[in-house]
Amino acid sequence: xxxxxxxxxxxxxxxxxxxxxxxxxxxxxxxxxxxxxxxxxxxxxxxxxxxxxxxxxxxxxxxxxxxxxxxxxxxxxxxxxxxxxxxxxxxxxxxxxxxxxxxxxxxxxxxxxxxxxxxxxxxxxxxxxxxxxxxxxxxxxxxxxxxxxxxxxxxxxxxxxxxxxxxxxxxxxxxxxxxxxxxxxxxxxxxxxxxxxxxxxxxxxxxxxxxxxxxxxxxx
Numbered sequence: 001x002x003x004x005x006x007x008x009x010x011x012x013x014x015x016x017x018x019x020x021x022x023x024x025x026x027x028x029x030x031x032x033x034x035x036x037x038x039x040x041x042x043x044x045x046x047x048x049x050x051x052x053x054x055x056x057x058x059x060x061x062x063x064x065x066x067x068x069x070x071x072x073x074x075x076x077x078x079x080x081x082x083x084x085x086x087x088x089x090x091x092x093x094x095x096x097x098x099x100x101x102x103x104x105x106x107x108x109x110x111x112x113x114x115x116x117x118x119x120x121x122x123x124x125x126x127x128x129x130x131x132x133x134x135x136x137x138x139x140x141x142x143x144x145x146x147x148x149x150x151x152x153x154x155x156x157x158x159x160x161x162x163x164x165x166x167x168x169x170x171x172x173x174x175x176x177x178x179x180x181x182x183x184x185x186x187x188x189x190x191x192x193x194x195x196x197x198x199x200x201x202x203x204x205x206x207x208x209x210x211x212x213x214x215x216x217x218x219x220x
Contacts, residue, residue, distance in 0.1 A: 037061030071098035
């Protein structure tokens with residue numbers, strides 16, 4: 001089985017190097033090359049390659065914009081973006097644009113070859129140097145989403161809501177938090193009002209849906 005590849009870079013010398021490296025693989029065929037984002041799209045449409053290997057930084061439209069346009073027209077084509085720097089924002093922009101792979105230029109040739117082969121076979125991958133950045137961003141986004149869901153509640157209201165979600169009665173909550181039952185009722189009423197909910201069942205469902213347990217663990 002052979003994989004058809006389109007090489008995109010605004011520097012002729014870089015394109016030549018990429019073509020030389022990739023065409024040395026028996027199962028790779030370079031179908032064409034492009035020097036700009038617009039040219040990349042037109043040649044991708046003409047050849048329908050399995051993989052586009054593309055530099056991120058190009059004059060005019062950059063590789064991320066080109067990736068987005070190619071994926072909009074040819075969703076089954078894998079796109080690997082190349083860059084010299086593992087920059088967080090570029091990484092996430094590339095993923096958002098639909099890139100299947102993100103490889104640093106300073107990596108070895110074998111690394112790029114393996115990336116092309118994996119993407120051609122339908123896998124998605126990230127350079128090991130930035131995998132932890134992706135995971136950290138995902139965790140941060142999750143924490144921010146959780147915080148936004150409960151941003152209007154005080155810490156004590158969060159604890160009360162946590163116990164409500166566990167099915168505790170007002171009496172049980174009062175005993176657990178060393179509060180009076182009347183105080184707990186006031187807390188529950190305040191929670192329902194702030195979250196625009198009508199009853200305890202809705203409050204419990206809201207807490208579970210937004211992972212209140214994880215949020216409370218971070219509060220300690």
